[in-house]
Amino acid sequence: MEQDAFDLAHISLRPLSLSDADDFMVWATDERVAKFCTWESSTSKDAAADYIQNNAKSCSLFQAICLGDRVIGFISVRSFEGNDEGRAKSAELGYVLGFKYWGKGIATKVVKQVVEMAFADLPDLERLEAVVDVENVASQRVLEKAGFRREGILRKFLFMKGKSRDMVMFSVISDEVGA
Template identity: 60%
Template structure:
């Protein structure tokens, strides 16, 4: 199978193939509101996220106009220019001068697109963009809930190294969670 083409995770599935060359990253626009509402109102999507399920269009508008603009870098994950998810980079350098050479990667994709290679392709594109657009960067890291095995596989397939488990690291949705730290650094051979 070509690296740019993924087949459904179910070998006997009748689902059509997704050509991963049709995956792109671009800025989010207010015109993406209907697409954003599809994945932000999907009960499966925010399970491991810090945000709660969106309940109205005002939530989506707020995300596009206010929340997404606060990231160092935030793009829509698009299939044929339809926003099926979002990927972002966050920097803590303004608060921690020792970490000014790294950013944290975060991403979310509508559940209908899980297991098709889209997340891996989007992460690869984002890492390439991060090291190109921010030449001072040496590291891109990602924190994943220990129970979010799918997201861990996405990062591994995209070339991230699993560094270890951070026990009781984040308090999310009323519970302290163990998180797995992943990273890719500029000198890694695949970057």
């Protein structure tokens, strides 16, 4: 299937598993993809398998983004429950997509789908948030198209890859979904 010759109907979600490590390596080794991620680009299949296994355990939802039978990215929802009692009704959304699939509507489609899944599957969830690097304008657009509201800039919010990074906070509230 050509990279530009697909329709969004061929995009699906399923649990990400260790058997997806080869597909994971295709985009996880790409510096363009890793640039805005908290993790460094993966350099070995073992590192990819370790990342998949450890993150799947810590997330309420951890799904592969698939084009046909190929894993082209992943999306996750990590609950704050148990970490911070005051944030128990909140969770954080994260996603990553292979570079050659950027700008094709895939991320927007899966973010919308996962927002609905998260609020349906996590009955106590009231707030779903995402933080995005201020330089990652494309990801900010994805969240806005998916119904998230921009709340503001968190100055020097993360120390990542050797420097403090400003991040933009976005959120969607349960009663805004499907409205």
